[in-house]
Amino acid sequence: MNKQEIQIKIAKAVEIVKESKPLAGSITNSVTINFVANAQLAVGGTAAMVYLPDEGETLAKLGGAMYINVGTLLPIYEDTLPHTAKVLFENQKPWVLDPVAIGIGSLRTKVLEQFKPYKPSVIRGNASEIIALAGLWNLEGGTDTSTVHGVDSTVSVRTAKSAAVALASWTGGAVAVSGEMDLITDGSTVAVSYGGSEMMTAITGSGCSLGGVMAVYASVADPFIAALSGASVYNLAGMRAEQHTDGTGSFQIAFIDELYKASAQDISMNEFTLEEV
Ligand SMILES: Nc1ncnc2c1ncn2[C@@H]1O[C@H](COP(=O)(O)OP(=O)(O)OP(=O)(O)O)[C@@H](O)[C@H]1O
Numbered sequence: 001m002n003k004q005e006i007q008i009k010i011a012k013a014v015e016i017v018k019e020s021k022p023l024a025g026s027i028t029n030s031v032t033i034n035f036v037a038n039a040q041l042a043v044g045g046t047a048a049m050v051y052l053p054d055e056g057e058t059l060a061k062l063g064g065a066m067y068i069n070v071g072t073l074l075p076i077y078e079d080t081l082p083h084t085a086k087v088l089f090e091n092q093k094p095w096v097l098d099p100v101a102i103g104i105g106s107l108r109t110k111v112l113e114q115f116k117p118y119k120p121s122v123i124r125g126n127a128s129e130i131i132a133l134a135g136l137w138n139l140e141g142g143t144d145t146s147t148v149h150g151v152d153s154t155v156s157v158r159t160a161k162s163a164a165v166a167l168a169s170w171t172g173g174a175v176a177v178s179g180e181m182d183l184i185t186d187g188s189t190v191a192v193s194y195g196g197s198e199m200m201t202a203i204t205g206s207g208c209s210l211g212g213v214m215a216v217y218a219s220v221a222d223p224f225i226a227a228l229s230g231a232s233v234y235n236l237a238g239m240r241a242e243q244h245t246d247g248t249g250s251f252q253i254a255f256i257d258e259l260y261k262a263s264a265q266d267i268s269m270n271e272f273t274l275e276e277v
């Protein structure tokens with residue numbers, strides 16, 4: 001695919017979402033659950049958040065895609081998460097994994113290990129998280145020890161390129177590494193998306209909600225286009241929101257407004273470059 005073909009696909013994905021309001025259910029952390037739902041709604045999707053194993057299964061079967069984020073685990077997730085991932089995989093439903101804060105506890109490690117055979121369609125994380133997940137799954141570019149600082153990355157996006165490519169080659173889907181710019185790969189093509197705002201690092205949940213929005217797009221587009229569409233609307237909305245706010249509280253509100261206002265045409269035209277793996 002050349003750049004223009006990709007731009008056409010992004011615009012189409014954004015339009016179909018706005019017209020059809022696809023459901024992308026979530027099992028996500030309690031810190032940013034509201035932000036995730038509001039971002040999904042702002043781009044035109046439908047949100048539903050659950051915790052219990054049977055409800056994860058129901059949403060997996062009902063929705064166009066699903067979002068799973070391991071940010072704040074509770075004992076129930078030991079049952080809910082692997083079960084839901086298995087149902088998604090067996091029903092060939094796209095799902096997005098956010099391996100937040102990988103490495104900080106034993107349940108988190110266990111659950112993330114269990115996800116490997118269920119091949120998430122999109123893996124979205126910051127650079128430290130992507131490198132650590134590749135390490136946990138014994139793939140190239142990964143490391144045994146996590147460089148995650150709480151929920152934040154300590155390394156640059158480009159450092160995670162080989163881990164991202166290896167993860168995408170394993171899943172057959174896409175991997176999106178977020179940061180100052182965003183790197184998205186399907187294992188053969190690498191796209192780098194530009195824009196955003198430094199203020200996105202000073203509000204919680206810009207990454208979580210980005211994963212939720214990618215799940216909305218994954219309901220109607222292939223994983224690479226879904227991930228790049230998500231990165232594009234985030235980078236565009238971040239740039240625009242920064243222009244008329246002077247603090248992080250109002251930035252978060254303005255950012256949701258800009259997600260809501262962004263047109264398919266503008267999102268598809270947000271700057272990105274293509275490179276070989
Ligand atoms: N320095 C930066 N400049 C511009 N945009 C940024 C910057 N850092 C992050 N972003 C944007 O913020 C969004 C979230 O990326 P980030 O890497 O902060 O995720 P994260 O660490 O998982 O966030 P969280 O865990 O708080 O949800 C992405 O859209 C990314 O492009």
Ligand SMILES: Cc1ncsc1CCO
Binds near residue numbers: 151204207208
């Ligand atoms: C701050 C925080 N802690 C656990 S999840 C989360 C949201 C950002 O990943």
Ligand SMILES: [Mg+2]
Binds near residue numbers: 100125126
């Ligand atoms: Mg995160």
